[in-house]
Amino acid sequence: MTASALKTRLAGRFREVNGDHPMTPADDAYVDAWYTELERACAAAGRDPDGVRAAMLAGRLPIPGYLRSDGAEMVPSDLFDLAGRAGGEDALRDWFTGHWDDRAEGEQEWAAYLSGQYVCLRSVSPETIQRKSLLVEAITAAPDEPDAGTPGWSRRLHALVDELDALEPPFTAYDRLRFGGPVSRDVCIDAVRARHPRVPLPA
Secondary structure (H helix, E strand, O other): OOHHHHHHHHHHHHHHHHOOOOOOHHHHHHHHHHOEEHHHHHHHHOOOHHHHHHHHHOOOOOOOOEEOOOOOEEEOOOOOHHHHHHOOHHHHHHHHHOOOOOHHHHHHHHHHHHOOOOOOOOOOOHHHHHHHHHHHHHHHHHHHOOOOOOHHHHHHHHHHHHHHHHHOOOOOHHHHHHOOOOOHHHHHHHHHHHHOOOOOOOO
């Protein structure tokens, strides 16, 4: 398959997953700041871009997280790190899913990883995926805790929110289009901080 055909197929796969939403200049600036062009990531890793595109289409590597408005495939700079940790792309799936005790849950997370939609994490790995899930669960449940509203509760809540903040990037307007509404930063970081202001430490 020619390079142009691979690129066209990959763009089609991206739109199947994310829908066909326009990227604004602000979206482009965001992805330029947080992601890197596929060709540049491949050059840094000594990889052939067309070989990587073929691996993405075959479900061995995640598809790009974004398509810039000029069609550039934007990927994390650490795109190949997990395959390196796993011992190669052929071992990546079993290594990745093995981080979950429930095999079905591991396969579900693998599918999510391949979709390229884990743009909610600065660095995507089984460990950060699991930690984010635990943090979101704890933050969501916090208002129902028996001591909700107390200074101690507030400090615990904000420690959770601060940790999630460190895991997540800022997001861009395009993300709210493709995910159909608020993202986890909106719900579990910004809204929580607005609703439950940080209680000052005692003097």
